[in-house]
Amino acid sequence: MDELELLKKDWQRDAVEYPELTYDEIYNMSHAKSSSIVKWIFYISLIEFAFWFVIAFALKGTAFSEKVQSLESSTAFTVLSIFSSIILLYFLYRFYMNYKNISSIDNSRRLMKNILKTRRTVKMYVYFNLIFLVISTVYGVFYVIDHDSTTQELVSKATANGEMFKFYAGIIIVTLLLLAIAIGFLLLFYWLIYGILLKRLNHNYKELKKLEV
Secondary structure: OOHHHHHHHHHHHHOOOOOOOOHHHHHHHHHHHHHHHHHHHHHHHHHHHHHHHHHHHHOOOOHHHHHHHHHHOOHHHHHHHHHHHHHHHHHHHHHHHHHHHHHOOOOHHHHHHHHHHHHHHHHHHHHHHHHHHHHHHHHHHHHHHHHOHHHHHHHHHHHHOOOHHHHHHHHHHHHHHHHHHHHHHHHHHHHHHHHHHHHHHHHHHHHHHHHHO
């Protein structure tokens, strides 16, 4: 007899019978996992929000705080701060509603839709934070150049020495470098935290999609 046939017979004889999961069992597992993941996304966003609040409170009374307070006195910065706070509160609300909706879902199609909705919400949240970081940094740099007395003295010296291009080029390079570092740090943070959770959520989505086939 052929060796391959012998191997097949041995495998069939020694094969272990594994229990097959039913539709409801697979759905309940995916539902529980998805609900837990979205709950953690909500908790992490709360922790992140609280972290920045604590940092801002800790900086009160420092020399850096005085510079920030002068920046906060500008109308544009006040508008940006109010706008960002409203948007962040909106995302906190969306994360909570995503968790609440997924927890109360009773069929796979609705669960799949809410998983996709949660993924979109997280991505929009990350994009908003990165875009707002760039906008606030650029505005802060221009504000300091126009209003900070020390910076204005440097501008006057650069103008007197005919080094205006060199001065502004240096500011642009340093600003871009610091932005690149900050964005890289945030992307790493979001990838480690939200990225891993979204990867698991995406896995649950694929499992549910198989049930619909």
